[in-house]
Amino acid sequence: MTATLIWILVALVVIGLYLSWTAGRLDRLHARIDAARAAMDAQLLRRASVAQELATSGVLDPAASIVLYEAAHAARQAVEEQREVAESELSQALRAVFAETQQVDAVKEAPGGENATVELAEAVRRVPMARRFHNDTVRAARALRRHRKVRWFRLAGHAPFPMAFEMDDEPPAALIERAA
Secondary structure, three states, X not given: OHHHHHHHHHHHHHHHHHHXXXXXXXXXXXXXXXXXXXXXXXXXXXXXXXXHHHHHOOOOOHHHHHHHHXXXXXXHHOOHHHHHHHHHHHHHHHHHHOOOHHHXXXXXXXXXXXXXXHHHHHXXXXXXXXXXXXXXXXXXXXXXXXXXXXXXXXXXOOOOOOOOOOOOOOOOHHHHHHHO
């Protein structure tokens, strides 16, 4: 009788330790999601800021400046629910403005254009990487949260279900080619 109680107690302790380890792992994933989201937000803000700075520099033609400025401003001011759409529209505006290599060359030839082009190219290269890292972390947390043990024992607590950030982040090909 005593041996049975000891084995039951040992089994409960092992199960408790396993659940505690799983809850800790889930908590670390949520912390990584927060860090990845902050890094992605910083890269998106940097891209919008550089695009807005370039639009107001007078290097671009007036129509391109207006299109780029409005898209960058909308991306910087977007509320969370509209952020993915605003960032996608900025990507589309960047591709429209820098669709041709002649436009990139014209910007590079202007005073200060070389630095602006390189800075914008770096910013648009980093956004897809930051978004991919964020979405990979979200995918890992979602996979863990789908397990029965996590749902049954409510190991996620009151943390919101992680959401991926889906946007059009394809960089303008002409800008990437010419800035490199």
